[in-house]
Amino acid sequence: MSRIVIDPITRIEGHLKLEVEIEGGKVKDAWTSGTLFRGFELILQGRDPRDAWQYTQRVCGVCPTSHAHASSMGLDDAFKVRIPDNAVILRNLIEGCQFLHSHILWFYHLTALDYVDVVSALSAKTNDPQLLAVQAKLKTFVDSGQLGPFANAYWGHPAYKLTPELNLLAVAHYLEALDMQAQAAAASAIFGGKMPMTMTSPPGGVNCMVDLDLIANFLYRLKKVQSFIDNKFIPDVLAVAPYYLDWASIGKGHANFLAWGVFDDPASRDPYKRLLPRGAVYASEGLVAQKVGPEMVTEDVTHGWYKDGAPRNPAEGVTEPEFTGYDTDGKYTWAKAPRLNGKPMEVGALSRMLVAYTSGNEAAQGLINYTLAQLGVAGKPEVLLSVLGRIAARALESKLVADAMVGWTTQLADNIGKGKTDLFAQYEIPDSGSGIGLWEAPRGALGHWNQIEGKVLKNYQLVVPTTWNVCPRDDKGIRGPIEEALVGTPVHDPKQPLEILRVVHSFDPCLACTVHVIDPDTNEVRKFRVS
Amino acid sequence: MFIKARYPSAAELVLDILSVDFNDTIMAAAGEQAEKCLNDSVSQNEGKFILVIEGAMPSKPGYGTIAGREMMDIVKDIAPKAAAVVAIGSCATNGGVPGARPNPSGLKSVSEVLNPMGIQNVNLPGCPADPKLLVGVVMHYLLYAKLPPLDDMARPKMFYSKTIHEQCERRSHFEAGNFVEAFGTPEAEKGYCLFKMGCKGPQTYAPCPTIRYNDNASWCIMAGAPCIGCLDMKWPDNFHPFYEKLKGVSIPGFGGAQTSADKIGKVLGAATAIGVAAHAVGTAVKGGSKKEGGE
Numbered sequence: 001m002s003r004i005v006i007d008p009i010t011r012i013e014g015h016l017k018l019e020v021e022i023e024g025g026k027v028k029d030a031w032t033s034g035t036l037f038r039g040f041e042l043i044l045q046g047r048d049p050r051d052a053w054q055y056t057q058r059v060c061g062v063c064p065t066s067h068a069h070a071s072s073m074g075l076d077d078a079f080k081v082r083i084p085d086n087a088v089i090l091r092n093l094i095e096g097c098q099f100l101h102s103h104i105l106w107f108y109h110l111t112a113l114d115y116v117d118v119v120s121a122l123s124a125k126t127n128d129p130q131l132l133a134v135q136a137k138l139k140t141f142v143d144s145g146q147l148g149p150f151a152n153a154y155w156g157h158p159a160y161k162l163t164p165e166l167n168l169l170a171v172a173h174y175l176e177a178l179d180m181q182a183q184a185a186a187a188s189a190i191f192g193g194k195m196p197m198t199m200t201s202p203p204g205g206v207n208c209m210v211d212l213d214l215i216a217n218f219l220y221r222l223k224k225v226q227s228f229i230d231n232k233f234i235p236d237v238l239a240v241a242p243y244y245l246d247w248a249s250i251g252k253g254h255a256n257f258l259a260w261g262v263f264d265d266p267a268s269r270d271p272y273k274r275l276l277p278r279g280a281v282y283a284s285e286g287l288v289a290q291k292v293g294p295e296m297v298t299e300d301v302t303h304g305w306y307k308d309g310a311p312r313n314p315a316e317g318v319t320e321p322e323f324t325g326y327d328t329d330g331k332y333t334w335a336k337a338p339r340l341n342g343k344p345m346e347v348g349a350l351s352r353m354l355v356a357y358t359s360g361n362e363a364a365q366g367l368i369n370y371t372l373a374q375l376g377v378a379g380k381p382e383v384l385l386s387v388l389g390r391i392a393a394r395a396l397e398s399k400l401v402a403d404a405m406v407g408w409t410t411q412l413a414d415n416i417g418k419g420k421t422d423l424f425a426q427y428e429i430p431d432s433g434s435g436i437g438l439w440e441a442p443r444g445a446l447g448h449w450n451q452i453e454g455k456v457l458k459n460y461q462l463v464v465p466t467t468w469n470v471c472p473r474d475d476k477g478i479r480g481p482i483e484e485a486l487v488g489t490p491v492h493d494p495k496q497p498l499e500i501l502r503v504v505h506s507f508d509p510c511l512a513c514t515v516h517v518i519d520p521d522t523n524e525v526r527k528f529r530v531s
Numbered sequence: 532m533f534i535k536a537r538y539p540s541a542a543e544l545v546l547d548i549l550s551v552d553f554n555d556t557i558m559a560a561a562g563e564q565a566e567k568c569l570n571d572s573v574s575q576n577e578g579k580f581i582l583v584i585e586g587a588m589p590s591k592p593g594y595g596t597i598a599g600r601e602m603m604d605i606v607k608d609i610a611p612k613a614a615a616v617v618a619i620g621s622c623a624t625n626g627g628v629p630g631a632r633p634n635p636s637g638l639k640s641v642s643e644v645l646n647p648m649g650i651q652n653v654n655l656p657g658c659p660a661d662p663k664l665l666v667g668v669v670m671h672y673l674l675y676a677k678l679p680p681l682d683d684m685a686r687p688k689m690f691y692s693k694t695i696h697e698q699c700e701r702r703s704h705f706e707a708g709n710f711v712e713a714f715g716t717p718e719a720e721k722g723y724c725l726f727k728m729g730c731k732g733p734q735t736y737a738p739c740p741t742i743r744y745n746d747n748a749s750w751c752i753m754a755g756a757p758c759i760g761c762l763d764m765k766w767p768d769n770f771h772p773f774y775e776k777l778k779g780v781s782i783p784g785f786g787g788a789q790t791s792a793d794k795i796g797k798v799l800g801a802a803t804a805i806g807v808a809a810h811a812v813g814t815a816v817k818g819g820s821k822k823e824g825g826e
Contacts, residue, residue: 006563007599017596017599024705038634039629039635040629042633042635043628043629043631043632043633045637047577047771047772048772048773048774048775049772050772050774051772051773051774052775054759054773055628055631055767057627058627058658068674084715111730151568153564156565180747182746183746184744186745186746186748188745189744189745189746189748189749189754190748190749190754191752191754192744192749192754193744193749193751193752193753193754193755193756194659194744194749194750194751194754195745195763196659196743197658197659197754199751199754199759200755200756201752202714202774204714204715205714205715206555207714207715207755207756208754208755209722209740209753209754209755210758211754217748263706268793305593323591323592323593325593421720423714423715423716423719424714424715424719426715428715495563505571
């Protein structure tokens with residue numbers, strides 16, 4: 001039996017350390033550790049509540065838009081304001097760009113290198129002039145001896161299965177996707193001012209300019225990204241998957257899935273009727289969507305660097321950071337352990353697509369059934385509970401979202417044409433109040449809780465996607481979702497733990513926003529010790 | 532950071548122009564192999580590489596580590612071996628949002644860590660700082676073998692010497708007294724001046740109106756949002772509440788508007804310059820700048 005530590009885990013945002021115990025060529029146990037503390041909630045105390053969405057989106061440069069929206073929705077709730085229909089549409093469009101940007105970036109630039117052997121692409125045979133040009137460029141790059149970001153990877157590892165030709169095609173799309181993720185970000189800037197850090201979704205609605213020229217500019221960029229998803233992203237996933245079908249039975253984990261839901265329907269505003277609806281699926285109880293609410297959430301600190309206390313709901317979260325050194329038997333991470341009705345929950349595209357699929361969402365059912373049939377596993381959605389399922393879910397969700405965005409853009413143009421131009425609803429900041437914004441970042445379920453007193457923020461709490469996924473064990477010793485998913489993963493060579501990276505990357509972890517504390521008594525982090 | 536660059540694009544930067552050896556977001560290697568990339572690049576290119584730092588460094592032990600080492604120690608180790616050090620983004624240049632009151636993890640900016648060691652870094656503040664700024668500095672270095680001229684806060688003068696207000700495309704509405712008084716109004720729809728909505732343009736030294744963001748698609752005021760000052764070295768604590776009107780700026784119709792609005796940025800600039808100068812006294816002992824180019 002051997003233990004290995006991988007630190008840093010790269011091709012994620014933020015700072016993650018992983019320790020795994022390997023026995024008989026398989027992972028026997030695993031511990032995930034967030035290694036950077038930041039403390040956003042402390043910073044928010046005493047500030048103008050209207051500013052919270054500007055601060056909280058800066059918790060992360062990868063999914064700022066989702067934080068902006070969850071925050072503003074929580075403030076809309078606290079200010080008791082119903083935003084106009086056009087504001088719902090525009091927030092959906094800006095959020096949608098975030099999803100497309102993030103999923104394309106994740107697939108091609110963060111996880112693809114776990115499956116695509118860049119060096120093997122040099123020996124591909126092709127007559128395609130574009131691919132030859134990419135190959136020549138790659139050759140110059142490799143011959144120069146300066147591999148830059150491709151240096152010291154696990155090239156030649158036996159777990160790489162693609163043909164040289166497919167490797168080359170993937171490298172070509174890796175480069176094209178760099179442009180596409182930027183295109184999605186640029187589309188979001190048309191209405192949001194810039195990306196990252198969107199500027200036009202304050203509580204009350206949106207404050208962006210809207211005219212037909214801007215709508216046309218947006219639609220032009222959106223359609224380019226949509227075409228890339230239809231013609232490259234989805235076909236690439238379907239082309240690569242057959243070489244990695246064993247990954248449809250690796251990395252299942254607890255198989256409990258949570259989605260707060262994302263992309264509001266302007267008419268109903270019902271979270272169960274969102275484009276990707278709210279719900280939970282517990283696979284052990286069958287693939288059935290169940291209702292969920294924020295009151296079901298608790299956070300446990302048994303194994304996090306916080307002073308011990310009973311698990312609490314975020315609305316009344318009290319936590320004191322206390323760094324005591326890294327100890328896998330005791331405390332080993334800056335992440336807390338959120339639970340839903342006491343259960344660890346996986347969040348992300350797979351959770352959303354499963355909730356949509358089991359809620360009877362026709363678009364999700366069509367896409368998933370088509371993909372299962374293409375891969376020769378028609379009628380077996382349970383294969384989605386895996387590393388491969390997480391990859392497929394992000395690709396399919398990208399298409400679902402891009403298609404819906406084209407519809408919302410048309411609806412917006414239609415509204416403007418009919419003179420329905422409202423973008424913002426006026427409000428008064430209440431002397432005291434509280435609100436909750438439950439939404440989704442590309443990485444999964446995101447919740448913002450605010451509490452206002454004397455017209456300033458008294459408390460603010462975030463429960464973010466990666467905290468759900470990367471969290472440690474709880475007081476009962478039950479592993480967090482990534483820890484659990486790693487158990488059983490085959491490891492060919494512990495010195496080149498490529499398979500472990502595949503499992504971790506399948507969750508698209510982003511540690512930037514995972515660690516944050518609230519300390520209502522003082523404005524300081526009170527104690528820490530190093531042992 | 533590189534991944535959002537457009538002209539040259541991220542692909543061209545990474546494959547054709549630069550050798551990006553350690554970037555934990557895009558690099559293929561992980562764990563020990565990733566650490567090897569960093570160590571190899573530093574030892575093989577000593578005195579010849581540009582160190583670009585994103586993020587601030589916690590001063591409390593255990594609050595930020597990579598491969599078991601304190602982030603601050605890693606920077607202190609590598610920076611003296613670099614030809615030039617560039618701090619990009621508000622976190623790196625001045626602590627940014629995580630370093631705002633009460634600065635829960637005791638964050639230090641790159642300058643706070645390196646200036647006492649006698650190393651003068653370049654500051655590219657912004658939340659976000661646009662990749663064009665970094666590309667501009669790197670290209671200047673590649674073409675002229677020195678850094679661009681810097682101001683007293685180590686920011687390139689070519690980017691940070693004018694206020695947003697001086698360059699704003701809505702400036703004529705300010706002069707004419709056409710103001711947005713609330714979002715969602717006909718005045719907002721007409722693109723009037725956002726000063727009364729809390730715009731921090733008069734106080735913010737930044738090139739946003741000319742560089743714009745994301746393939747020149749837009750920038751905050753163009754999209755309809757008041758500037759919150761996020762490219763300034765004193766952001767966010769000197770700039771909030773974001774949606775309250777700046778104090779001390781008189782508005783048109785009551786005389787001397789332009790002067791007053793332009794002056795406020797300059798007054799704040801002078802105050803911060805003193806702070807930096809005081810700091811420079813402490814670092815002069817070590818015998819000047821690590822690299823050429825700074826003024």
